[in-house]
Amino acid sequence: MVPADSTFQKPSSGSPTDAFLAYRFMVLSRVLENRIASLYRAGKIVGGVYLGIGQEALSASVGTLLGKGDVFAPLIRDMAGRLAFGESPLDALRTYLGSRKGPMRGRDGNIHRGRPASGMPAMISHLGGMIAVVNGMLFARRLRGWNDSVGATCIGDGGTSTGAFHEALNQAAIEKLPLVMVVANNRYAYSTSNDRQFACQDLLSRAEGYGIAGHAAQGNSLLSCFETMKHAVAAAREGGGPQLVVANLLRLCGHGEHDDASYVADDDKTSVLNRDCLEVAREEMLAEGRTEADLKAVQSAAREVVDQATAQAQQEPEPDPYADDWRATKSEFQAHPSS
Numbered sequence: 253m254v255p256a257d258s259t260f261q262k263p264s265s266g267s268p269t270d271a272f273l274a275y276r277f278m279v280l281s282r283v284l285e286n287r288i289a290s291l292y293r294a295g296k297i298v299g300g301v302y303l304g305i306g307q308e309a310l311s312a313s314v315g316t317l318l319g320k321g322d323v324f325a326p327l328i329r330d331m332a333g334r335l336a337f338g339e340s341p342l343d344a345l346r347t348y349l350g351s352r353k354g355p356m357r358g359r360d361g362n363i364h365r366g367r368p369a370s371g372m373p374a375m376i377s378h379l380g381g382m383i384a385v386v387n388g389m390l391f392a393r394r395l396r397g398w399n400d401s402v403g404a405t406c407i408g409d410g411g412t413s414t415g416a417f418h419e420a421l422n423q424a425a426i427e428k429l430p431l432v433m434v435v436a437n438n439r440y441a442y443s444t445s446n447d448r449q450f451a452c453q454d455l456l457s458r459a460e461g462y463g464i465a466g467h468a469a470q471g472n473s474l475l476s477c478f479e480t481m482k483h484a485v486a487a488a489r490e491g492g493g494p495q496l497v498v499a500n501l502l503r504l505c506g507h508g509e510h511d512d513a514s515y516v517a518d519d520d521k522t523s524v525l526n527r528d529c530l531e532v533a534r535e536e537m538l539a540e541g542r543t544e545a546d547l548k549a550v551q552s553a554a555r556e557v558v559d560q561a562t563a564q565a566q567q568e569p570e571p572d573p574y575a576d577d578w579r580a581t582k583s584e585f586q587a588h589p590s591s
């Protein structure tokens with residue numbers, strides 16, 4: 253479950269301390285999602301396409317700072333986090349293109365993919381539904397004595413108003429589970445703006461209500477997201493219980509590729525949050541000492557990886573309903589090389 257190019261390899265042990273690794277996954281995610289959007293417009297993809305453009309800094313930081321033995325339950329806009337956690341671009345393209353060799357074997361498309369044996373459960377679309385799943389996986393690890401595991405899951409601002417969110421976060425707080433709850437406040441739950449979703453001024457204030465720690469990040473700044481997530485993940489791993497991270501940002505695309513986002517207010521379009529996080533990260537990396545050549549090398553490597561994965565996935569067979577045994581799991585899931 254790792255990209256083929258060494259540019260996108262994480263350290264074999266320990267947690268990364270350099271945000272440049274997260275930057276690489278931001279670039280890889282953007283190149284991959286642009287390719288997926290092109291395939292969708294060309295009629296090559298059945299079903300919806302939901303992109304994470306504008307949210308890569310937060311998502312890549314989460315995935316980069318998690319390691320083997322941890323749990324990551326991504327949301328629909330977490331392509332960057334998926335790649336950073338270990339999912340390959342080939343697995344993503346196989347799912348979108350319905351390849352029989354994909355992690356869901358071509359049965360369920362697009363975003364509902366995962367490899368539970370590697371710590372990434374397949375995503376549930378129901379808002380807040382993944383938090384209880386992560387709680388359960390953390391309970392299981394506790395019973396097995398895996399006390400250094402952390403579980404992270406992401407949700408949008410709209411999902412924080414659901415019963416599933418409140419019940420699961422309350423459970424995690426009582427049990428002091430090592431849960432990192434990441435909220436990407438992209439200001440619109442589909443087309444419903446923040447002021448029609450909740451009455452509090454800041455979603456971060458909800459942490460106090462559950463008796464857990466809260467952290468704020470500027471969602472379109474890689475350095476802000478990376479440092480905030482590093483602190484939150486470390487606190488959870490060291491026994492500090494659940495950590496709530498709220499990042500304010502702006503989705504730079506529609507809810508899905510079928511949506512033109514015409515409901516976005518002019519004030520939001522002119523705010524600082526409307527700056528592309530990839531452009532901000534590029535400036536931050538140069539200020540940190542990286543060179544233009546470093547950044548061009550990352551872009552070139554990402555294009556090569558995505559080109560190779562696209563070519564391979566397009567040549568692979570579709571599912572054969574008459575040959576499939578329709579079991580939910582198969583032995584290769586239990587013994588995946590990356591598990």
